[in-house]
Amino acid sequence: MAVTIKDIATKLNISVSTVSYALNGGPRPVPEAVRDRVLEAARELNYRPNRVARSMITGRSHTIGVVPPGITHNVFLSPYLQHALSGVANAANDLHQDLIIFTRFEAADTEAMLGYLLDGRVDGAIFIAPSLSEDATRQLAASGLPCVCVSIAPHEGMPSFSPDNEGGMRLVMEHLFTLGHRRFAHIAGRPEMDDAIARRGAFEAFLRSKGVPCPPESIVNGEFTMEGGALAMAELLRRGSEATAIVCANDEMAVGAMHTVQAAGLRVPEDISITGFDMSPYSGIVQPPITTVSQPVIEIAAAATSALVALVQGQETPASRVFPTELVVRASTARPQEDLLTP
Amino acid sequence: MAVTIKDIATKLNISVSTVSYALNGGPRPVPEAVRDRVLEAARELNYRPNRVARSMITGRSHTIGVVPPGITHNVFLSPYLQHALSGVANAANDLHQDLIIFTRFEAADTEAMLGYLLDGRVDGAIFIAPSLSEDATRQLAASGLPCVCVSIAPHEGMPSFSPDNEGGMRLVMEHLFTLGHRRFAHIAGRPEMDDAIARRGAFEAFLRSKGVPCPPESIVNGEFTMEGGALAMAELLRRGSEATAIVCANDEMAVGAMHTVQAAGLRVPEDISITGFDMSPYSGIVQPPITTVSQPVIEIAAAATSALVALVQGQETPASRVFPTELVVRASTARPQEDLLTP
DNA sequence: ATGAAAGCGCTAACAT
DNA sequence: ATGTTAGCGCTTTCAT
Numbered sequence: 001m002a003v004t005i006k007d008i009a010t011k012l013n014i015s016v017s018t019v020s021y022a023l024n025g026g027p028r029p030v031p032e033a034v035r036d037r038v039l040e041a042a043r044e045l046n047y048r049p050n051r052v053a054r055s056m057i058t059g060r061s062h063t064i065g066v067v068p069p070g071i072t073h074n075v076f077l078s079p080y081l082q083h084a085l086s087g088v089a090n091a092a093n094d095l096h097q098d099l100i101i102f103t104r105f106e107a108a109d110t111e112a113m114l115g116y117l118l119d120g121r122v123d124g125a126i127f128i129a130p131s132l133s134e135d136a137t138r139q140l141a142a143s144g145l146p147c148v149c150v151s152i153a154p155h156e157g158m159p160s161f162s163p164d165n166e167g168g169m170r171l172v173m174e175h176l177f178t179l180g181h182r183r184f185a186h187i188a189g190r191p192e193m194d195d196a197i198a199r200r201g202a203f204e205a206f207l208r209s210k211g212v213p214c215p216p217e218s219i220v221n222g223e224f225t226m227e228g229g230a231l232a233m234a235e236l237l238r239r240g241s242e243a244t245a246i247v248c249a250n251d252e253m254a255v256g257a258m259h260t261v262q263a264a265g266l267r268v269p270e271d272i273s274i275t276g277f278d279m280s281p282y283s284g285i286v287q288p289p290i291t292t293v294s295q296p297v298i299e300i301a302a303a304a305t306s307a308l309v310a311l312v313q314g315q316e317t318p319a320s321r322v323f324p325t326e327l328v329v330r331a332s333t334a335r336p337q338e339d340l341l342t343p
Numbered sequence: 344m345a346v347t348i349k350d351i352a353t354k355l356n357i358s359v360s361t362v363s364y365a366l367n368g369g370p371r372p373v374p375e376a377v378r379d380r381v382l383e384a385a386r387e388l389n390y391r392p393n394r395v396a397r398s399m400i401t402g403r404s405h406t407i408g409v410v411p412p413g414i415t416h417n418v419f420l421s422p423y424l425q426h427a428l429s430g431v432a433n434a435a436n437d438l439h440q441d442l443i444i445f446t447r448f449e450a451a452d453t454e455a456m457l458g459y460l461l462d463g464r465v466d467g468a469i470f471i472a473p474s475l476s477e478d479a480t481r482q483l484a485a486s487g488l489p490c491v492c493v494s495i496a497p498h499e500g501m502p503s504f505s506p507d508n509e510g511g512m513r514l515v516m517e518h519l520f521t522l523g524h525r526r527f528a529h530i531a532g533r534p535e536m537d538d539a540i541a542r543r544g545a546f547e548a549f550l551r552s553k554g555v556p557c558p559p560e561s562i563v564n565g566e567f568t569m570e571g572g573a574l575a576m577a578e579l580l581r582r583g584s585e586a587t588a589i590v591c592a593n594d595e596m597a598v599g600a601m602h603t604v605q606a607a608g609l610r611v612p613e614d615i616s617i618t619g620f621d622m623s624p625y626s627g628i629v630q631p632p633i634t635t636v637s638q639p640v641i642e643i644a645a646a647a648t649s650a651l652v653a654l655v656q657g658q659e660t661p662a663s664r665v666f667p668t669e670l671v672v673r674a675s676t677a678r679p680q681e682d683l684l685t686p
Numbered sequence: 687a688t689g690a691a692a693g694c695g696c697t698a699a700c701a702t
Numbered sequence: 703a704t705g706t707t708a709g710c711g712c713t714t715t716c717a718t
Contacts, residue, residue: 004710006711017714020713024713048457048461049458049462049711049712051712052395052399053712054712055694056396057694058712074429082420086417092447098445098447100406101432104435104436116441119395120695121395286629286630347695359696359705361703364704393696396695398710399710
């Protein structure tokens with residue numbers, strides 16, 4: 001049996017309340033002499049406070065629930081999530097919060113998800129790139145659990161911390177367009193993910209604004225992984241794509257796509273330019289390094305975490321924020337061949 | 344105020360115990376009619392069980408604490424930990440356990456660590472590549488908290504799930520030796536980490552067994568990161584190393600070391616062979632891909648997790664296991680120059 | 687200044 | 703078959 005404050009009280013022949021106040025340093029004052037005796041007894045008995053019991057009374061667990069996208073299989077193996085989790089962990093650390101990571105949510109089991117989130121173990125939740133159903137979103141809002149979202153939020157009420165996807169995509173497109181590219185293809189993310197939607201939308205919008213055609217067969221969806229990118233690229237080649245620039249929705253896809261392109265005997269960037277998004281470590285160490293858009297994922301996630309803690313502590317709903325993105329030009333993009341041939 | 348079983352009991356004019364038994368499907372039988380009414384009322388009132396309250400009675404939280412190495416700064420950015428966490432998460436998922444990830448332990452604050460681990464929120468703990476003090480180890484054992492260790496355990500009593508570091512290192516060394524290498528350098532991990540120690544030990548033992556000299560200046564310690572490897576390699580070059588084979592304690596180090604080597608104008612593998620350890624994704628996508636040793640980290644971590652759950656459930660202490668490693672020959676290793684010149 | 691006692695929401699032993 | 707009640711370990715109100 002673990003040592004409790006009652007044991008300390010019994011040993012010192014004082015009441016549990018005095019022990020509690022002594023241990024917590026308040027709110028009721030305790031004479032220093034008594035406090036010292038209590039602290040010493042605690043040390044002697046090897047007493048450790050039971051936070052579960054405490055949190056039942058205070059209603060606070062000082063623990064934050066982290067909900068990664070339900071679609072992702074190996075959460076910890078996704079570079080994007082790694083950075084997001086890193087940001088959350090850093091901020092949680094600074095704010096003295098612990099983290100429960102919910103990797104157990106089956107795709108769309110709203111009930112189970114709410115059950116876990118509302119079982120009293122977490123003070124609030126951070127959703128990372130969620131794809132929540134209308135129903136889940138509504139119930140969540142109704143539950144009153146403080147929530148924030150890394151990436152675009154599923155509904156108005158939830159504070160959202162996201163990168164400027166549109167701006168970032170515009171930067172890459174402008175870069176490629178200026179290099180002389182006129183035939184583009186887009187390897188898009190899964191259509192349930194808001195960031196994927198935003199990036200695809202910006203891709204199309206840019207082409208429209210320049211009067212460049214954007215046939216449906218030049219866009220293909222895939223998983224946000226190297227395999228996803230490799231497969232999507234293979235599909236583009238199968239369709240006889242003549243694009244000189246392949247714009248990918250994230251870096252892993254770009255790495256996979258480049259692999260397929262190179263395996264097909266084409267050179268990057270001489271024959272085909274490829275771009276990514278997110279500036280994941282992979283895009284920097286492949287040959288050639290991939291031109292990409294950096295977004296401050298760690299910072300975004302940290303900001304979301306701070307906002308959540310503020311929300312939990314009763315401060316008013318924090319404002320959503322959109323974080324700037326930056327173009328990172330590397331060696332996977334160059335002027336297209338035909339441009340070189342027809343000056 | 345959240346809905347409780349008391350609300351359901353009041354609404355249906357029955358006792359809380361009946362509600363509890365109905366909700367949990369036992370252990371006391373409840374007539375089907377009553378049960379249905381309870382379940383319906385629960386749905387209507389939007390009742391959600393409070394697991395904190397439950398775990399206070401049952402003494403079980405169905406939650407596992409995960410303790411990454413205290414040294415690692417950005418836990419989620421280390422490929423090794425990513426895979427270990429993945430394995431833990433997979434198994435935890437299968438076994439219906441949640442995860443609290445303790446990223447908050449300051450280097451050596453034993454007291455704080457024990458406080459968190461023993462505060463009632465976790466049923467047991469998984470230590471990943473820990474570097475625990477004698478004191479922490481002893482207190483932990485005394486606390487009775489079920490614990491297992493991914494990598495070599497800090498003491499006998501704790502079941503350990505680790506790769507065959509010695510065997511793996513022997514495989515690489517044998518490979519390099521057979522290629523003709525006779526001058527080796529080792530980029531070792533931090534001397535607090537048991538895996539690092541084991542790999543270094545096996546490196547030295549192999550050379551000894553072959554009668555190959557192993558001067559102290561041919562071994563340099565570094566962080567288990569690309570930067571660590573790059574720095575260590577630079578140090579080796581500064582020392583005027585004439586090694587033809589650089590054996591690194593992990594893949595990130597190898598990637599970093601290769602970067603330094605290439606930046607110095609040397610070719611891999613023509614001028615220098617480089618090997619890694621762990622088979623992290625990075626080692627496979629750099630140019631040239633790096634010869635490495637694969638260890639089944641995900642499987643190891645999953646086995647540790649299953650063992651922990653068994654331990655929590657009162658089964659006898661599971662046996663420690665050592666997992667086999669495999670040599671993965673890629674393009675970063677070749678016969679040394681001098682071997683080609685002097686046949 | 688300090689003790690006694692009422693819960694937090696739940697399970698389970700004890701009664702009926 | 704089902705209701706009553708005693709806690710789990712703690713915080714906090716109410717007495718003293």
